[in-house]
Ligand code: SF4
């Protein structure tokens with residue numbers, strides 16, 4: 001049975017001499033050594049970029065509200081100038097599909113770029129490792145500290161590290177919740193110890209998950225929990241760039257000093273220093289070939305280049321290369337030319353089409369949405385003045401940052417008219433909530449809808465329910481169900497939304 005690197009399986013004999021192999025694999029702790037070099041620099045650039053975006057975005061204001069806010073309670077997402085309602089779920093679905101396809105594209109081109117440079121697990125593990133190194137020292141010092149008996153110095157170092165880890169993890173949890181609750185309010189609630197139970201739960205939950213995953217689980221999340229590691233090989237082909245050990249150049253490996261002539265000793269360029277294993281965050285030996293545990297971080301390539309430099313050899317014993325480039329001894333140029341192969345071009349074309357489609361659809365999106373619901377609580381009825389009456393509820397959602405006025409008309413049946421006195425607010429608690437959420441989102445409201453009977457006013461980013469009575473003279477149409485259309489036009493943008501419904505005429 002192949003063991004995962006760092007895993008130890010236990011074997012024991014039963015009285016009947018059967019060998020029992022425990023499926024539980026105890027892990028050896030991995031102490032990654034720090035690295036410097038081209039890929040390490042890029043990893044840190046990505047860490048800074050992703051974390052500046054993550055920690056900074058909730059603090060960005062847009063008008064009088066938070067620029068990016070997923071207000072789940074109000075069922076509304078604010079994304080800079082956009083206000084999305086549950087009916088806009090298609091955009092979020094499109095964003096998810098685009099993200100998945102981007103992952104396929106990047107993986108086909110250069111393997112696990114996401115894992116090595118931008119995945120939160122890699123990023124937070126790297127940050128936690130940095131804190132650990134600052135407090136406990138690099139690999140050798142950390143190993144020595146772990147082996148040493150408990151002392152005041154050890155307690156202070158370990159305690160200090162966990163204190164900083166927990167503080168950082170809680171800040172991460174707080175920022176995460178700040179995407180769902182206005183972060184400035186959250187901070188003020190936090191400062192006054194008035195934070196709500198759900199916010200407290202999610203700050204602690206996300207904080208603990210960060211602390212546990214980046215502080216303790218680390219490479220085990222990538223090896224055992226992440227499904228992407230399992231199916232990524234399906235996206236690889238022989239032209240995918242992956243971190244590769246050049247076996248033809250490196251073997252036979254052997255220790256030597258700088259002055260030894262490797263050719264006369266019939267040695268390859270690998271000096272068996274094991275530094276590539278020591279820096280690996282998943283504890284694998286890249287010289288054994290491509291393994292699913294490799295997250296493509298390039299740390300081994302960086303450290304090996306420093307070794308090659310010290311030995312006076314050419315860099316690139318471990319490098320980003322492709323299977324074809326290694327076996328067919330392609331030049332760098334030939335290898336890069338294969339990036340634009342059919343598979344990559346197909347992924348890129350679909351991705352471009354999807355992005356263009358999403359942008360066009362957002363561009364053409366009507367600045368408001370309408371839902372029409374027949375009021376099932378009020379049956380079609382004949383009124384005292386000889387009219388047949390149907391009652392509807394209309395939800396008008398203003399998806400802009402400015403107040404909009406709407407004009408309502410209805411067609412589909414001759415003689416059908418809106419009972420003007422009866423266009424009024426529905427007394428729904430949801431509507432009251434909307435007013436509150438709109439206020440919370442920073443829109444200037446006195447919560448009054450100063451519409452007349454001709455126009456309906458809806459505040460910025462507000463969703464307003466109204467009741468509409470439709471009437472038609474009794475006997476003008478036969479009994480049964482008749483198709484009708486509501487037309488709602490924005491006075492400001494002149495855009496019109498048409499919603500279908502039915503008008504019921506009871507048997508006389
Ligand atoms: S770092 Fe380079 S030279 Fe050292 S063991 Fe790894 S491959 Fe060989």
Ligand code: SF4
Pocket residue numbers: 243276279280281282283284285286293294295296297298299300301
């Ligand atoms: S083998 Fe190299 S590239 Fe792969 S995870 Fe380990 S250090 Fe990173």
